[in-house]
Amino acid sequence: MTIKVLNALLAVLGGVAGAIVLYYLLNKLAELLPGKWEDRVKPYLYLLPALAAIGLYLIYPTIQTFVYSFANARSTEFVGFDNYINLLGSSGFQNTLFNTFLWILIVPAGAIILGLLIATLADRLKPKGEKFSKTLIFLPMAIGAVSAGAIWRFVYASNPPTQDQIGLLNGIVTGFGGEPVNWLQISGFRFNSLLLMVMLLWLQAGFAMVLLSAAIKGVPTETLEAARLDGAGEGAIFFRIVIPQIRTTLITVFITVLIGVLKTFDIVYVMTNGNFNTNVIAVDFFNQLFTNNNAGYAAAIVVMLLIIMIPVLVFQVRQFRAEEAAR
Amino acid sequence: MSGTQAVTPTPVQLPKETPYAGKAGRRRGVAEVGKSPLWVRIVLALICIAWVVPTFGLAITSFRGQEDATTSGWWTIFTTPANFTRLTFENYSEVFTRANMGEAFVNSLAITIPATIIPILIAAFAAYAFTFMQFPGRDLLLIVIVGLLVVPTQVALVPLLKIYGTLGMNGTFPAVWLAHVGFGMPLAVYIIRNYMATLPREVIESAKIDGASHFQTFWKLILPMSTPVLASFAIFQFLWVWNDLLNALVFVGPGNNQPLTIALVQLLGQQGQGWQLLTAGGLFTMIVPILVFLSLQRYFVRGMTAGAVKG
Structure with a gap:
């Protein structure tokens, strides 16, 4: 566990220090260029790491996903539509x-x-x-x-009618003399979806x-x-x-x-x-x-x-x- | 984007300081001052109670033993004194030993902190270039970033999994750090740029006349002036990464490196017998984000209004 903490700290320090050094070098690189070119190139160098992250993690995978959507389950063969x-x-x-x-x-x-x-x-x-x-x-x-899931479990929970209820809604229903309801299983009128929307x-x-x-x-x-x-x-x-x-x-x-x-x-x-x-x-x-x-x-x-x-x-x-x- | 516009606030509906964000009561809203009819207070109180009761129930249950938690409702501690006297801390000690929440907590920190801190500087540099530099393609790149705000990150998961698979990175912390850096980048650049665009241009102009380079201007002027928005992005990203389940499941998965969200999902999966642990685990998972949120709420609200409504 200590190793993990150290690891995370190193990542923070390394990440921040690495980024600072990177921008310093990028900036130096731009300054090496003759006059006009420095101003032309510098904006792109400042943008480079952010654009690289976006390109690598959003744009490229999106295109690739599009391609995979026309391929089979293991992406080995194209299957058209x-x-x-x-x-x-x-x-x-x-x-x-x-x-x-x-x-x-x-x-x-x-x-x-x-x-x-x-x-x-x-x-x-x-x-x-x-x-x-x-x-x-x-x-x-x-x-x-996820924590909301834990919280709302105790609102929608349902025990068999012979037992005491631990879910708040069924507690109220049985308190008024009603039968307990298995809330999340009522799909009529998409009632259970509505209950999830409430969350x-x-x-x-x-x-x-x-x-x-x-x-x-x-x-x-x-x-x-x-x-x-x-x-x-x-x-x-x-x-x-x-x-x-x-x-x-x-x-x-x-x-x-x-x-x-x-x-x-x-x-x-x-x-x-x-x-x-x-x-x-x-x-x-x-x-x-x-x-x-x-x-x-x-x-x-x-x-x-x-x-x-x-x-x-x-x-x-x-x-x-x-x-x-x-x- | 003219220089004068930056000094006079742009015509948005937001006052600089809402009563919520700080200086209470300086400017009242639509309603007249101090006029709050009884029904308003009652309706609002009912809404607040409805909002808090579910969490309250979880908190109570987390102090009840297995027998009690699974056979009677948490509210019975108010009606049955015996149930009240049986409250215990046992779930909390058990959740550490049996469900290994302690390690998951460390993992959550190890995932969240780098994934929060690393994107900030990268986004700030990009935002600086977008705000204070002229170059061909600037508007187009910015529009691509705005468009990406809408794109669901699920789109990226299948190819990334395959790439990570070939690199042997699946299940490691760097895999999930980098994913969060990439996924959070459009929002980071967007809200930081929106904030920088409201900074007075005269300051930058005079720095330029004094011979400061872009690099110096960024470090000495713009970055310090942007602290509020950097803080608000950091809170956003922290809460987002801490509470994230999807990327954790996809890139880390259950096991030694699992964060709290995955540990909690496993408790949720055990029907019945693990429920009292679920409550303690749930509450434990919530502590850090709630503390972060309550102590830095002001920044959070400011960042939200700046990011979503534009500053």
């Missing part, structure tokens, strides 16, 4: 896509509504109460999905709340007072004055949560591992790769995930360019 055709034709994968679609539909909107609700309510408290309640709701952000909302609502709250506080007081003088009610002020002015933040929160939703792996993996009709695309990817040892299917799944992301990507880039133009 077979992976895509087989996946899209299987009812299991269709179900997975449908579930993923539900997550996309429900979680970002839910996070925004919850975030707005909490932000608006907390805004009316005294500063101390506001800070305290916000911290409580923001805290799950630090907890992470993600629990983790992410704080994020939405903090950003939206900052935006709401930034709405100029004059516009609010003007509206009040004109006799607008609180509801009208909220929907017609506040919401339009925090539009950019609403979009940002929506996109950030959406990206998180599409990547959602841990929650489903630790709670049901995609069983009982709760599978989502990221878990299916993992199981194809490691349980079924099918790199071709895994690659095809992730390429489809990427395709789902393209509209978001285009939007994000557009948004960025508009912001840059406004700078």
Whole structure:
């Protein structure tokens, strides 16, 4: 164990010192070049390590994944569109896509509504109460999905009716005289998926709340007072004055949560591992790769995930360019 | 990106210091000052309780013996005094001996700290080049980075596994460090650049007139001025890597080098008999990120608003 600690410390020191030496050398290298060339080359040398990391760990593998998605399970032979055709034709994968679609539909909107609700309510408290309640709701952000899995086990757990319940929900149900329910196995109306979504909302609502709250506080007081003088009610002020002015933040929160939703792996993996009709695309990817040892299917799944992301990507880039133009 | 824009804050909806981030109550939001009707307080209190109760239940259960934890709800300690008096620290000692959480804790630190620190300088140099240097292809490269913010990292896993396989790197710490450096880089460059773009350009211009090179300007001026955003990225990355399960499973896997997340997943896998250990393990896993989060919350919020909404 001491070796590991030393190892990690060495990595930190070595990594930082190595980076400093590297940039020093790159800079020296640029300075060796004659006048004009120094200025031309230097930016690229400063960018080189970051671009190398991005190229090696994101761009190259993405292209390679695309290639693998047209190859067989062990990536030894090309199979054309077979992976895509087989996946899209299987009812299991269709179900997975449908579930993923539900997550996309429900979680970002839910996070925004919850975030707005909490932000608006907390805004009316005294500063101390506001800070305290916000911290409580923001805290799950630090907890992470695996620990959240441990926490929510004790909410959704179910014992046979003859025993005492240890899950909170069933504790409440039986307390009112009901029969215990095996929550995570009810796939009708995708109820169990909804329960898993509640966990993600629990983790992410704080994020939405903090950003939206900052935006709401930034709405100029004059516009609010003007509206009040004109006799607008609180509801009208909220929907017609506040919401339009925090539009950019609403979009940002929506996109950030959406990206998180599409990547959602841990929650489903630790709670049901995609069983009982709760599978989502990221878990299916993992199981194809490691349980079924099918790199071709895994690659095809992730390429489809990427395709789902393209509209978001285009939007994000557009948004960025508009912001840059406004700078 | 003109010089004057950098001095006057760009028209975003964010005030410099929200009450949440510090100076409490200096500027109230939409609602009028001090007006909080009873129903507001009740609704908010209910939400807060709903938010805390699950974690509270885990915390209570982590102090209950196996028998108690699996046969009665944690809330019974409030109704059955005998259950309360049987609370014990046993799970915590057992989780170290039986589930080897101690070693997993060291592994988590060994994975997280290098993966947090190493990308910072690399990203800062790149962000400097994007902000303060002119070169062909700058806008295009920046747009590629913004686009990559959206790309799910799962896309990279299959090829990386194969490369690591040929290099014999699977299961090692460097494998996962480098992966986190690569995966975290677009966000790091993006938020650090956004922050640097708000720094007053006059300072850099005058440094140039005084004959400072880019290298000196970076080290002596820009890097110190960027500490807040560097800190907030570090917190982001720390929480992300500490809580990461997917990359840990893929590149490290279960075994001697497994971090806390994998150890915890294994406890989650044992149905029934291991549940009281699961609670202690879960709580133990949460301690470091919660401490980091609570002590550095202010930076975290600032970085989030700068990164997501742009500073």
